[in-house]
Amino acid sequence: MTNKSIETNSEVVMHFAIRLEDGSAAESTKVHDKPAKFTMGDGSLTANFEACLIGLKAGDNRTFKLPPEDAFGQPNPDNIYYLDRNKFSAEAPAEKGEIIAFTQPDGQEIPGIVRDVTGESVTVDFNHPLAGLTVEFDVEIITVN
Structure with missing residues (x-):
């Protein structure tokens, strides 16, 4: 079994945690041990968030900071x-x-x-509660198909 890298149409299963700039936790998939599953390019993540994941493999852990435009947008x-x-x-x-x-x-x-x-x-x-905020994502890649 090869350890594939995340690319444009990869199906990815990962845990993630979101922290605010003050370090407080906003969300984590580990709380209920329910990792997120999605396909790259399906619109569930912003293009810049996806760009941060390209090239990662199962077992990789990364932390990256995203401004509002690349995370939950600006309040409307x-x-x-x-x-x-x-x-x-x-x-x-x-x-x-x-x-x-x-x-x-x-x-x-x-x-x-x-x-x-x-x-x-x-x-x-009715804006997303994290709209307008710079957030930090911790990701742990579980599988890449």
Whole structure:
């Protein structure tokens, strides 16, 4: 069995951890021991993230830092919504910092972060929680096919 390098259409299984610039952990696949599986070029990773993986082999461990444009993007002002406080319930209160799942018209759920509550107006941010942040990825390549 040869130890293949990651290339353009490789199927990759890897563990990853995401840290913020202050060193705090944002996410890790090792917490539940569920590695990520994807195919290079399928759109699940940004082009620059994929470029960092090219040439790595099973067993390789790497750490790299990505600016917002190459990680989760910049926050989009169009993803900020102002909702009436009466749209919230006791189970999903309009409290600053709460992350609430909202059901879209197509039935998909999307998480929103309550950023502000002023009177009857609630500001909800539907940007990815890591949008606008420089993040550090630790990757451990498990298999390459």
